[in-house]
Amino acid sequence: xxxxKTSDTGAYMSQYxxxxxxxxxxxxxxxxxxxxxxxxxxxxxxxxxxxxxxxxLEAKVDLLLSILKQAPGLxxxxxxxxxx
Numbered sequence: 001x002x003x004x005k006t007s008d009t010g011a012y013m014s015q016y017x018x019x020x021x022x023x024x025x026x027x028x029x030x031x032x033x034x035x036x037x038x039x040x041x042x043x044x045x046x047x048x049x050x051x052x053x054x055x056x057l058e059a060k061v062d063l064l065l066s067i068l069k070q071a072p073g074l075x076x077x078x079x080x081x082x083x084x
Contacts, residue, residue, distance in 0.1 A: 005018055
């Protein structure tokens with residue numbers, strides 16, 4: 001016969017309660033891991049912007065497009081409908 005587990009309050013836990021507690025702990029560990037990954041990603045050094053371009057409009061547009069293509073989560077090709 002297995003020993004009966006108790007909660008933090010001292011109440012006996014059913015097998016279902018024990019399974020739920022195990023799943024909850026796994027979910028909490030997963031959330032913690034994702035949070036650490038997000039913090040790690042956000043603390044990464046930022047990409048430095050290239051020097052400003054003086055001159056013709058086409059070069060400035062090309063510079064702007066290269067910067068937009070580096071932006072995370074921004075799909076410039078989709079936004080421009082493939083015209084880039």
